[in-house]
Amino acid sequence: MTPADLSRTVLRAVRRAVDEGVLTGPVPDSVQVGRPGPGGSGDYATSVALRLAGPARRSPHDVAQILRTEILRAGPGLSRVDVTGPGFLNFTLAPGSRAGLVRAVTDAGIRYGHGDALAGTTVVLAPADEPRAAVWAETVVRLLRAQGADARTGEDATERLTVRPVPAHLAGDLFARLGPDAARWGLLRPAAHDRPATGDDLLVQHGSNLLFTVRYAHARTRALLRNAADLGIPSGDGDPRDLGARPLLDTIGDHPGVLAAAARHRAPDRVARHLERTAEAFLHFQETCRPLPAGDEKPSAAHRSRLALAEAAGTVLAGGLTLLGVDAPEHL
Numbered sequence: 077m078t079p080a081d082l083s084r085t086v087l088r089a090v091r092r093a094v095d096e097g098v099l100t101g102p103v104p105d106s107v108q109v110g111r112p113g114p115g116g117s118g119d120y121a122t123s124v125a126l127r128l129a130g131p132a133r134r135s136p137h138d139v140a141q142i143l144r145t146e147i148l149r150a151g152p153g154l155s156r157v158d159v160t161g162p163g164f165l166n167f168t169l170a171p172g173s174r175a176g177l178v179r180a181v182t183d184a185g186i187r188y189g190h191g192d193a194l195a196g197t198t199v200v201l202a203p204a205d206e207p208r209a210a211v212w213a214e215t216v217v218r219l220l221r222a223q224g225a226d227a228r229t230g231e232d233a234t235e236r237l238t239v240r241p242v243p244a245h246l247a248g249d250l251f252a253r254l255g256p257d258a259a260r261w262g263l264l265r266p267a268a269h270d271r272p273a274t275g276d277d278l279l280v281q282h283g284s285n286l287l288f289t290v291r292y293a294h295a296r297t298r299a300l301l302r303n304a305a306d307l308g309i310p311s312g313d314g315d316p317r318d319l320g321a322r323p324l325l326d327t328i329g330d331h332p333g334v335l336a337a338a339a340r341h342r343a344p345d346r347v348a349r350h351l352e353r354t355a356e357a358f359l360h361f362q363e364t365c366r367p368l369p370a371g372d373e374k375p376s377a378a379h380r381s382r383l384a385l386a387e388a389a390g391t392v393l394a395g396g397l398t399l400l401g402v403d404a405p406e407h408l
Contacts, residue, residue, distance in 0.1 A: 077153030077173045078180045079329050080191065082120055083109045086165070089146035090124065098142055101131025106193065109167075110333060111326070116160050118168035120329075125163040136163025174316065174325055175381075181328060181388035186395035187222075189332040194339060195224035202233035206241045207250060208263045208272050211401075212344065213237055215264060218399055219339040219347070237342060239268040246274045254278055257402045261287040264400055265348040286352050287402075290393060293355035295408035297390025300367050304383050307368070311387050312380030320364035321382070324357040324389055331392050335399070344400060351396045358389040 077085075086107045093099040104127065112121040125140035132139055140163040147157050147165070153176065156168035181188045199220055204210045213229055216237065220227035242250060242263070251259045254276070262273035265286070281288050304311065316325070330350065338346040367382035369375050394404035 077169055078177050078332070079109045079120060080332050081153070081176070081180075082167060083107045083122075085147060085150070086122055086124060086143065088150070089143050090128065092150075093142055093146050098146075099128065099132045099134070099139065101128060104128075108333070111330075112160075112166050113164070116164060116166050117158055118156060118166040120167045120169075121160075122165050122167075123163075125159075125165060129163065139163060140165050171317075177325065177329055178316070178381075178384050178388045181391050182384070184391075186391060186398055188391060188395055189335040190222040191332060191336065192224035193336045194220060197225040197227075198234070199225055199227040200232055200234045201227070201229045202236040203229045203231070204237070207247050208239050208242050209237060211260055211263045212239050212268065215260075215344040215400060216339070216342045218401070219335065219342075219344060222399060223336055223339040225339070235342075237268070240266075240271060242272050242274060250274060257291075258287060260401050261348065264344045267345045268343070281408075286355075289359075290351045290355045290397065291403075291405055292408050293358045294390050294393040294397070294404045295406065296362065297358065297386045297393070298406045300362070300383065300386050301390075303368060307375070309368070309375045309379060309383065311383035312377060316365070316378075316381040316385045318365040318378070318382070320361055321385060324354070324361045324385060327354040327357045328385075328388055328392050331396070335396075347396050347400060351393055354389060354392055354396075358386070358393075361389075362386065 083106065086109065091103050094101065094103050104124065107122055107124045109120050109122045112118060125143060126136045128139050129136040137159060140159040143165060144157045144159055153170050153173040154167055155170040158166045160166050201213045201217060204213055217227045217229060254262065258278040262278050266272055277285060278287060283289055301311065327350070334346055334350040338344055365382050367379060367386050369379055397404040
């Protein structure tokens with residue numbers, strides 16, 4: 077079960093509770109599912125009961141208990157649903173359900189995380205001549221379209237983006253000096269109000285350069301798959317149960333929510349930061365949970381599951397870089 081699956085499960089539970097008269101009030105268009113906060117438990121959580129409590133004229137805790145019953149009635153892939161704090165619903169995935177997350181990434185490819193969260197929305201951004209504003213607008217349009225919006229730039233603009241520009245004395249040769257990938261990353265990675273990155277450190281092939289780290293991590297996932305193919309080891313779709321896999325699974329599960337939030341807030345920097353977290357989680361994973369057997373070790377189901385997770389990580393990195401307009405290299 078992916079976070080998107082869980083969001084739909086909770087939304088269906090809300091709709092059933094309203095249809096059956098157990099709850100009163102409007103059914104929300106969507107339900108946000110994320111990591112549990114302080115005092116929470118399990119894999120994911122939602123605060124939807126707090127939103128529904130007022131219209132339902134019930135306490136958030138009571139609403140959460142009602143939804144808990146509905147979710148457990150028709151919530152495959154969950155082993156526990158708990159209510160914590162004033163009314164947060166906390167979800168613990170059933171054993172094996174994380175394999176579904178890996179399969180979802182594999183099935184969707186680099187479009188994993190694309191959706192219809194903004195379907196029916198029309199956005200026309202004002203065209204821009206300043207380099208950073210132009211790159212920002214182009215990327216925001218791509219993010220909006222990935223969430224189902226009808227988005228473009230045009231003179232009939234409905235929105236104007238505001239970003240901190242590139243200093244005039246650096247703007248002229250920026251793309252020629254850094255190349256398109258490093259230049260775009262330097263313009264998109266800092267938040268809109270922050271100074272853009274324009275230094276030659278964006279070209280350094282070292283872990284201190286986070287663009288290099290992200291692209292290196294993607295290239296490593298591809299190298300692992302090539303090496304596995306040479307050894308005759310296919311990737312599998314089993315549940316990667318290694319303790320060290322959890323942070324990487326979490327970042328992969330977060331990807332759709334990050335893309336939706338980046339589109340809503342017109343903030344491509346959120347995607348760049350998420351790719352950094354995914355890359356760091358993958359590089360730690362490959363060291364602690366080796367996807368390929370070492371020495372005389374025989375390939376096992378665990379290796380196949382780890383390879384599948386590595387492939388999913390590479391897919392997320394490639395998809396995110398593509399939305400930013402940055403190349404995801406097979407070799408680095």
